[in-house]
Amino acid sequence: MDHARDLKECRMVNISFEQGQNGRLILTPESRAMIMEMHPWERYTAYHDYCRQIYRQNNPAGQSLPEPQVSNLGHQVLPNLISPEDVAALQQLLDERVDGPNLDADGNPMWFASLPWTMMRINVVRQVLGRMFAGDISKALEAYFGSYFRIMSLSLVRGFPGKADGS
Numbered sequence: 001m002d003h004a005r006d007l008k009e010c011r012m013v014n015i016s017f018e019q020g021q022n023g024r025l026i027l028t029p030e031s032r033a034m035i036m037e038m039h040p041w042e043r044y045t046a047y048h049d050y051c052r053q054i055y056r057q058n059n060p061a062g063q064s065l066p067e068p069q070v071s072n073l074g075h076q077v078l079p080n081l082i083s084p085e086d087v088a089a090l091q092q093l094l095d096e097r098v099d100g101p102n103l104d105a106d107g108n109p110m111w112f113a114s115l116p117w118t119m120m121r122i123n124v125v126r127q128v129l130g131r132m133f134a135g136d137i138s139k140a141l142e143a144y145f146g147s148y149f150r151i152m153s154l155s156l157v158r159g160f161p162g163k164a165d166g167s
Helices: 003-008 029-037 040-058 068-071 083-094 117-130 136-145
Strands: 018-020 023-029
Touching: 023 029, 040 136, 068 136, 083 117
Parallel strands: none
Antiparallel strands: 018 023
8 A cells, every 4th residue: 555645645525523631533423424434544534633723723833943953864863851859769660679689580680671650650750751742842843743742651661861953
């Protein structure tokens, strides 16, 4: 299947919708029927077009966001994104798991075992993410997507700090 061709051929349609309290689109029965008749790529494109439309309605035209590095480089380094206190809180969560290796069924050490989520860990990560996404990272992601975004999953791993210049 040629997805690029499918995207180019997507038709623009007038879809009537409201935005629910949870931010989701609520379609009229007529619009829902029209959407259901579309090719999946057309539905995908229409959804993202309307997400961008809502974003533009809620953000004044004068408030343009700078193009993020991720658009050109495929990644972006945002130095000092997490405060030292938040780093310490996350480090403590990870240290609980990597004090020593767990053993697999054959008795071999497993250094990369998953960190099980508990409500305490979830609450700490939610608080840290709330502070993180209150600044530059949200602006960069909104500029990249041209719309609001939602975090659907999270992987938290130890790593080495990147260079501040993004290289």
